[in-house]
Amino acid sequence: MTVTRPARLTGAALCAALALIAAVWILQDLASLGSPADLAWYWAGDHHFLIRGRSTTSLLDPALLAAYAATALxxxxxxxxxxxxxxxxxxxxxxxxxxxxxxxxxxLVTALLELALATGLVLTAAVGRRPADAPYEQRPTRPRTGPAVAAGILLAAAALFLTLWELYWAGELPLETTFDRFTGGRSVVKPALAPPPGWLSLIAAALYGTAAVSCFARARHSRAFGLLAAVLLTAGGLGGVARAARYGTLVRLGDLTTLDATDVLTSVFELLAGLAVLVLLAGRGAPDAAPAPHPAAGARSPAPPHPTPPGW
Known part of the structure; x- marks a missing residue:
């Protein structure tokens, strides 16, 4: 299957609109905080810059901006x-x-716009497909076995670690706070556009798990879902590693509590695993098997042997 030309143009335009929305909010936060470095550190988790202004975006927004740009291409x-x-x-x-x-x-307005554009992307992908009839048209390929399995293992491990962290916090925090982590209640302080932290972990774990299963199955869509999962995984790990470097905890793991050291090591794993999945799935896919030759139309069956054997 391939995608029609109008569907390609429509999908690229929708992705460009989503990228533009993210860019506008990022530029507004940049004007509010006054420095790209301050905004980057805020995304990484250093919120001391809030005295200069209030940020609307989170680390998710530049990650999605990069994903939209890549999807448009x-x-x-x-x-x-x-x-x-x-x-x-x-x-x-x-x-x-x-x-x-x-x-x-x-x-609210941003969410409505983005949800409408995202719905358009899904519909465009669904109705814009057609069979690839011409021999020059490129068909989606499956990932190679080795890279696909390796990427699947890394993504499955990331989904497992994220799930274990959420289970830990669910056991440590009061029930009301745990509920707010998934719904964005009053006990959760976050940027306006950011999803609640528990909700983000839930969606990220589901994306990592889905991408891992598709990689293990070497599905044709595994590259798209795996690369998107890798972008989010790399962004989350980069933010955690940058925050650890900012506070000096990255170089003194032995002085930290078990919980804090595990948090830092999880961020390091996410960063390295995300980069590895990007490399593993960005390569060429496995070539499709050549179709079996068919006899030409109107060709006659081969002549019987001569002399014919008994019972022919």
Whole structure:
């Protein structure tokens, strides 16, 4: 299957609109905080810059901005355009859904716009597909076995670690706080556009797990979902490692408590695993098996042997 030309253009335009929305909010935060470095440190978890202004975006926004830009390029040129559009649309729908009940009209309007654009991406990927009839048309390929299995193991481990962390916090925090972590209640302080932390972990774990299963099955859509999962995984790990370097905990793990050291090591794993999955899935896919030769139309069956054997 491939994607029609109008569907490619529509998908690229929708991704460009999503990227533009993210860029506008990032530029607004940059004007509020006054320095790109301060905004980057804020995304990493250093919130001492809030005295200069209030940030609306989180580390998720630049990660999605990069994903939208890559998806727009894939929509125009890649053989995996349909799966890339579907992955970006589905992830946006899941991640931006809590914006419907977030405080502030700006967050609500942004959520409505992004949900509408994401729905358009999913519909475009679904209705814009057609069979690849011409021999020159590129068909989606499966990932090679070795890289696919390795990427699946890393993504499955990331999903497991994220799930274990959420189970830990669910046991440590009061029930009301745990509920707020998934719904964005008053006990959770977060940027306006950011999903609640528990909700983000839930969606990320589901994305990592889905991508891992598709990698193990060597599905044709595994590259799109795996690369998107790797972008989010790398962003989360980079933020944690940068925060640990900022506070000096990265170089003195022996002085930390078991919980803090585990948190730092988890961030290091996420960063390295995300980069590894990007490398593993960005390579060429496995070539499709050559079709079996068919006899030409109207060709006669071979003549019987001569002399014919008994019972022929």
């Amino acid at each position: 894939a929509a125009l040129r890649s053989r995996h355009a349909a799966s890339a559009l579907a992955a970006a649309g589905a992830a946006t729908l899941a991640l931006r859904l809590p914006g419907l009940w977030a405080a502030g009209s700006g967050a």
